[in-house]
Amino acid sequence: MSRRSVREEIVNAAVEQFHARGFNAAGVKDITDSAGVPKGSFYNHFVSKEALAVVALERYGESRRLSELTDASVDPLLRLRQHFEFLRDENTGRDFSRGCLIGGFGTEMADHSDVIREAVRVSLERWAQALAAAITQAQESGQVAATTDAKTLARFILNAWEGTLISARSEHSEASYEVFFDTVFGTLLA
Numbered sequence: 001m002s003r004r005s006v007r008e009e010i011v012n013a014a015v016e017q018f019h020a021r022g023f024n025a026a027g028v029k030d031i032t033d034s035a036g037v038p039k040g041s042f043y044n045h046f047v048s049k050e051a052l053a054v055v056a057l058e059r060y061g062e063s064r065r066l067s068e069l070t071d072a073s074v075d076p077l078l079r080l081r082q083h084f085e086f087l088r089d090e091n092t093g094r095d096f097s098r099g100c101l102i103g104g105f106g107t108e109m110a111d112h113s114d115v116i117r118e119a120v121r122v123s124l125e126r127w128a129q130a131l132a133a134a135i136t137q138a139q140e141s142g143q144v145a146a147t148t149d150a151k152t153l154a155r156f157i158l159n160a161w162e163g164t165l166i167s168a169r170s171e172h173s174e175a176s177y178e179v180f181f182d183t184v185f186g187t188l189l190a
Contacts (some may be wrong), residue, residue: 007045009035014056019101023053023109023116053105054119060101061123069130076138080131081185084161088177091165096172099165102127106162128154135189144189157184 013035017026028049032039046052065086069079091098102123109116131154138144160180167176 006035006037006041009037010042010045010052011055011059014052015059015101018053018056019060019098019104022104023049050113050115053109053113053116057102057105057116057119057123061126064127066127066130069134072137075143076134076141077143077185077189079134080138080189081181083131083134084181084184087161088174091168092174092177096169099169100162103162103165124158128158131157138189153188157188160184 010031014026014031017031017034020026021030028042029039031052032042042052046055065083068074069083071079074082087100102120105116106120106124110120111117128151132150135144135150135153139146139150160183164176164180168174
């Protein structure tokens with residue numbers, strides 16, 4: 001039997017705690033208790049809660065399935081739709097109790113921590129690049145008009161998605177998702 005990695009346990013617990021409670025409400029003790037490790041072990045692996053937050057954002061970003069957006073073997077519009085359907089289903093499966101960790105950190109911490117603000121910026125940029133790659137392919141195939149730059153469309157869609165999550169969470173309703181899908185796939189990328 002392999003020995004569990006204390007660092008990995010802390011990172012996994014941090015993603016869960018930060019996503020469920022936010023940066024400020026999730027204390028180091030909450031995270032280590034959730035990980036089932038002594039609080040003192042935290043400082044053997046991380047210099048600060050902010051440093052852990054950066055790693056948690058990276059881990060969360062990996063779970064967003066961004067690589068699927070660049071899979072050229074799948075139709076680009078289908079990739080985009082499936083990506084947002086996955087994210088929608090994940091959120092509705094949690095009964096609208098969470099939004100996006102990246103967006104959450106962006107709104108909660110961007111004015112208070114340069115380190116976290118930069119990690120959020122990098123996360124959003126990576127996500128927008130993956131979206132833009134699929135949009136570019138859809139434009140090159142003639143499925144989407146090339147009248148608007150793919151990077152601009154990607155950033156707009158990403159911004160719309162983050163707003164959709166806020167609305168869905170506030171309303172505890174799928175109505176915002178319907179508006180997002182209708183507008184993005186029925187108008188912007190039609």
